[in-house]
Amino acid sequence: MAVPGNPRLVGRGSECGVLDQMIAAVRTGESRVLVVHGAPGVGKSALLQYLESSATGMRGLHAVGAESEMELAFATLHQLCVPLLDRLTQLPTPQRDALETVFGMRAGNPPERFLVGLAVLSLLSDASEGGPVLCVIDDAQWMDRASTQVLAFVARRLLAESVALVFAARGRSQDLLGLPELEIAGLGKDDAHALLDSATPSRLDHRIRDRIVAEAGGNPLALLELPRERSVTQLAGGFGLLHTESLPNRIEQSFLTRIEKLPTQSRLLLLIAAAEPVGDPALVWRAAERLGVTPATAFDEVADGLVSFDVRVTFRHPLVRSAVYRAAEDADRRAAQLALAEVTDPLGDPDRRAWHLASATAEPDEAVAAELERSADRTQARGGLAAAAAFRQRSVELTIDSSRRAERAVAAADASVRAGDLDAARRLIDVAELDAHSESLRARAQLVRGRIAHAAGFNHEAPPMLLDAARRLEPFDMELARETYLLAWGAAAWGAADNASLEAISEAIKELAPREGIARPIDLVLEGCALLVTEGRGTAITTLRSAMSALVDLPVPDLLKWGWAACGLSPAVWGEQVMIETYARAAEVVRTAGILTELPIYLASLGAATSLIGDFATATGIVAESEAIAAATGIPLAPYTTLILTAMQGKEAEASALIAATIEQTGADGQLTGVTTAHWAASVLYNGLARYEEALSAAKASTRIAQLVVSVWVLPELIEAAVRAGEDKAARGALARLVDEAEAADTDWAQGILARCRALLAEGATADPLYREAIERLGRTLLRPELARAHLLYGEWLRRQSRRVDARQQLRTAYDMFVSIGMTAFAERARRELLASGEKVQKRAVETSSDELTPQERQIALLVGEGLSNPEVGARLFLSPRTVEWHLRKIFMKLSISSRRQLRDGIPDRR
Structure with missing residues (x-):
């Protein structure tokens, strides 16, 4: 049965009903996303036409993926957004700059695709x-990868914007998986018969008609096209149906049969139109004229049902375009591409012109290779990493001179690594090493090979490769060599490399010639890293402090380039103030720059540090932001902040499951930092729960593999657990290590923790002044949880010394602090001690009514409370301003408030 109002849509009532519901929802202020997929010819384009005709009064934006444009970054996105470019001035500056950059409207640093998506x-x-x-x-299915990724990002963030976003594709795209789908299958038998009857000039024998319907599989285009080129006799006898090809091939062959009957010039015009991806009729005709094709000789024949020339050049079906292009002779395809290159504006559209030239070139051609190289530079500057890699790869193929080919192969391999195409990168590095004529180029190739290994997670292989590359780069590019040494050190220190690799890299760094003049922050960081491994913290501490001071004001380009490695050293100096400042600035710089793929690294560090100072509300917000990034980017999120936060909160079920999963996953991936962090979190959790044997086991597991700065936090947990478990030998061994770690730092954090741990092992009255010293020193820090734990341990010791009055004072202080911070397990431990001391104490809950909010709602409430506007909140959490407003209405309702001002006074707390 035909759809009312559209007789050609036979048998599509249910599909049209889905589209009608989508339009109705969008008209009421909601957003909808749909991926319509099905085989070629099944009727997707007809359904899109129905959708657009049904959307009366709605603004329509349209784009079409083109097979020949799949290597041109943001080509499809540009098609879609062109009608909206006059609204760019309404966007926040970073978003506006990102779009103008990727669309070639301004010069600038390449923005991340997720910032483009937010724009x-x-x-x-x-x-x-x-x-x-x-x-x-x-x-x-023919969108360029950059456009696909950006639009997939947008699709996953739409909520309350009154926007419908519909994709039509032949199959399920990997980038679009998880979005709502509508699969278009073949027509049912009765509808297929009805459509076939409408397309055949005479009544068919029912057996022949049944066979056509069966072989067409309900494909509407097949039912309309397959009978088209058969005579009445062939159809009646079934002789025109003897084909063995797949259905899409048979449909395509049907179009080819029609095309082959056209005059030569008409076929050539079709070929030019098929090779021109934008559908610009003026451009197609200019190219056609270069090949001697004019409307008078070609247009009438071509227009007969296969292609239309209107505002855009439109083929009747994508299979017509593919049939035309694939059936053409190679020489004709190259001629059409060359003609298009010659009429494409070299200033206005240089990259598309370069791609046409490359497609027209059969042999190596230095001029075209150089043009592709320039296009790669432009594309990379716009953030089109995949497109830049494709341009560079093709440039390598067209390069004649072997030494020049080696240089381009290194650049192409590097671009391929950045684009995530590691297989192509390996092939290109093989080419580079084979053709390289200089040691400088071979050193750069080795650097890329090391980066490939690092990106692939080959943690044992990457550090020695990078060390070799750094050494070989020294004579040619000392700045790049220093950065490579730091990358190698970081890969060894935080991956799964053995100590021998880390020591070898550190020794090599020590041998570097000092920089002339004033040392830069990277020099201080490198020296501190090397000394930390080779000489110990006592020798390294002065250099590390200088490095950390410099990092607070590290220039933005340097921070974006290698700040990740430097920031990881902040805890080594036992300075919580510089740690917080360094992490906060780094996260803000990376966030402002829009480098969302790296932002979770900095947020994890900031979240852990924020948890350590007891600001759980802010830490929870950081987790929410990290999860928003993970959801937006599809990049797995390492749960380090959540591990530490849930362990300190004493949420046993949640923390235990997360700890076990992290140990399993990071252990399998060879990421020992993750394993160490998980064991440390477990030791905190079980110390809070007073399950000291389990805490000791976790702490021992952590210290066995702990590297460098992690021991700052693990050793105190081990000492406390060992003392309570009666394993004094283990406790004293850990204390000896802690003395070496902490005494060199000489900060209140270091000395306060050390005094607290010494007090645990002290005999008789000697413990008392140590506990007091710990409380005094930690009281001068930002570390409220550590101070509360010092009060708890002191109170426990006092009770065991039968000094109950003094004990109650310390335990009450600890209990109040734990409840205030939100450390449930430690609060319960303090409450039990208070009861044992003879004081009556009512258990107080640490949760508040604001927990009614979802994590995302809580983060929005916190950001609005800080004074951020809806667009600013949306930029932080990858939401549109309208979606932020939608969430705010729910927040106001849940909290029984009516204004943003009330959120600025703090989230209401109703215990």
Whole structure:
């Protein structure tokens, strides 16, 4: 049965019903996303036409993926957004700059695709202020990768913007998996018969008709096209149906049969139109004229049902385009591509011109290779990493001179690593090493090979490769050599390399010639890293302090380049103030720069440090932001902040499951930092729960593999657990190590922890002044949990000394602090001690009514409370301003408040 109002849509009532519901929801202020997929010819384009005709009064945005444009970054996205570019001034500056950069409207540093995605989300949200918006992307299987990733990001963030985003593709795209889908299958038998009857000039024998319907599999285009080129006799006798090809091939062959009957010039015009991805009729005709094709000689024949020339050049079906291009002779394809290159504006569209030239070139050609190289530079500057890699790869193929080919192969391999194409990177590095004529180039190739190993997770292989590359780079590029040494050190220290690799890298760093003039922060960091491994913390501490001071004001380019490694050393100096400042600035710089793939690394460090000072509300917000990034980018999130936070909160079930999963996953991946952190978190959890044997086991497991700064936090847990478990020998061994670690630092944090641990092992009255010293020193730090634990341990000791009055004072202070911070397990431990001391104490809950909020709602409430506007909150959490407002209405309702000012006074706390 045909769809009312559209007789050609036979048998698509249910599919049209889904589309109708989508349009109705969007008209009421909601957003909807749909991926329509099915085999070629099954009717996706017809359904999109129905959708667009049904969306009366809605603003329509349309784009079509083109097979020949799959290597041009943001090509499909640009098609979709062109009608909205006059709204760019409404976007926050970083978002506006990102879009203008990727669209070639301004020069600038390449933005991350997720910042581009946020800009597109904001652009669509702004456009929907004037009414609902319908975005349709046809032939999505041929979108360029950059556009696919950005639009997939947008699709996952749409919520309350009155925007419908619809993709039509032949199959399920990996980047679009998880989005709502509508699979378009073949027509049912009765509908297929009805459609076939409408397309055949005479009545068929029912057996022949049944066979056609069966072989077409309900594919509407097949039912319309397969009979088209058969005579009445062939159809009646079934002789025209003897084909063994797959259905798409048979449909394509049907189009080819029609194409082959056209005059030569008509076929050539079709070929030019198929090779021109934008559908610009003026451009197609200019290229055609270069090959001697004019409307008078070609247009009438071509227009007969296969292609239309209107505002855009549109083929009747994508299979027509593919049939035309694939069936053409190689020489004709190259001629069409060359003609298109010659008429494409070299200033306005240089990259598409370069790609046409490359497609027209059969032999190596230095001029074209150089043009591709320039296009790669431009594309990379716009953030099109995959496209830049494709340009560089093709440039290598067209390079004649072997030494030049080696240089381009190194650059192409490096671009491929950044784009995540490690297999291509390996092939290109093989080419580079084979053709390289200089040691400088071979050293750069080795650096890329090391980066490939590091990116692939080969943690044992990467450090020695990078060390070799750094050594070989020294005579040619000392700055790059220093950065490579730091990368090698970081890979060895935080991966799974053995100590021999870390020591070898550290020794090599020590042998570096000092920089002339004033040392830069990277020099201090390198020296501190090397000394920490080779000489110990006592020798390294002065250099590390200088490095950390410099890092607080590290220039942004340096921070973005190697700040990740330097920031990891902050705890080594036992300075919580510089640690917090360094992490906070680093996270803000990376966030502002829009480098979202690296932001979770900095947020994990900031979240852990924020947890350590007892600011659990902020730490929870950081976790929410990290999870928003993970959801937006699809990049797995290492749960380090959540591990530490849930362990300190004493949430046994949640923390235990997370600890076990982290140990299993990071252990399998060879990421020993993750294993160490998980064991440390377990020791904190079980010390809080007073399950000291389990705490000791976890602490021992952590210290066995602990590297460098992790022992700052693990050793105190081991000492406390060992003392309570009666294993004094283990406790004293750990204390000896802690003395070496802490005495050199000479900060209140270091000396306070050391005094507390010494007190645990002290005999008789000698413990008393040590506990008092610990409380005094930790009281001068930001570390409220550590101070509360000092009060707890002192109170426990006092009770065991039968000094109950003094004990109650310390235990009450500890209990109040733990409840205030939110450390449930430690609070319960302090409460039990208070009861044992003879004091009556009512158990107090640490949760508040604000826990009614979801983590995302809580983070929005906190950010609004800090004074951020809806666009600023949206930029932080990858939401549109309208979605932020939608969440705020729910927050106000849950908290029974009515204004943003009330959130600025703090989230209401109703115990």
